[in-house]
Amino acid sequence: MKKIALIGVTTALLFLSACGEEPITQKTNEQPKQASIKHEKPSSEPSAKNEDNKTVTTLPNGVIETTVGNVTTYSNDKIYTYYKGANWEDNHDGLKTEVVHVALTDKYPLKDGKLASVVNVKFKLHNTTQGKFTTYPDQAQLITSTGEKIESPTFKSENIGGEINKGVTKEGILYFQLEKGNADKINWIQLFWPVSDNGTEQRIVLYLNE
Template identity: 35%
Template sequence: MKKWFIGVVLVVLLVLVSGCGGAQDAVGEGMREQPDPKTEQQPIEPAADTTSPDGDIEQVEYDLDIVEEWNGLKTEILGLGIASGVESAWQEEDNSDVVYVKFRIENTRDDGAGHFTTYPDQATLITSTGEQLEADMFESDNIGGDLYEGVIKDGIVFWVLERGAPFDISWVRLKWNSYDEAEDVDFDKWATDHDVRIEIE
């Protein structure tokens, strides 16, 4: 009886161990198959490298000219900034490390064909230093939501880094969604995933 019981336990353990290995392999495969970004910016150089007069805030800013057009929705990324020592009324930490991006979005339709819903102010940020962050909606400008014909919105979106080392970042990737709310839009064209990678020298 004891031998039979021990045999069953050994078989169950072997099945569990082999199953765990398969799960790890599957996760690894999924990570390697991550799709490439739709838009990729060539390496950029700083437009400004400044320190605040009291020396508390360090920041580097980059001018960008990334433009995406989709169904009449024009999205521009005009600048990228990285800063350390930023004070915030909303964050628990006294000084935060942040990444911020300047957007301009425009509904270029002028025929009443419908509006867009877009959420760059809810974009996910992925960094070369291993962070995946959601936008800080308290600090960011409110540029998301409905965008009617002819409307242009400008604003800056912030992400607060959790691991620090902001000036070690060599690239960032931005992902968010937009939707075409026109009544006659084709089913396969009613939504798009924005996916932009920016290389930093």
């Protein structure tokens, strides 16, 4: 079967040197639309709100979802902070690529007992066509607003790249361990990864506090 190479954005890698400097992205003719993170529908129990713009919702599985502004936490996850606005999706010729969530922590426990700062990004890929696509989000590089550049995902990251056959859905979480720490200071992240075997790439920017 003939392989269909996903046509991405061809660009030289741009380095961001200053903390807080706005990221540079490659302009394309068609901008991918922003997605909203998908959660389970709340139960019939009403949400509670207070003066601090805080919303507390009980999900059907019993998890307590707490949102203050764009920051969401869950009662069963005491490590990560999730950012509901940091989502993205694109449909290129039938290959749907989605960033489901971005989560940050400065409290990831390592085997030696130390705590690490980690950026956690969940991808979902779905081939809706009869052909094949090639893409490598699990080879993504990460740049942060705090001046870090991580060349590839680390430790627990899942292998979701390569060929995606017709009708196949792949999803998994990528983990980027920060060297400087201070994950809670990050305002945006930039991800770029190969989308074919000929050097083309996809580049996206996700804002955490908008």
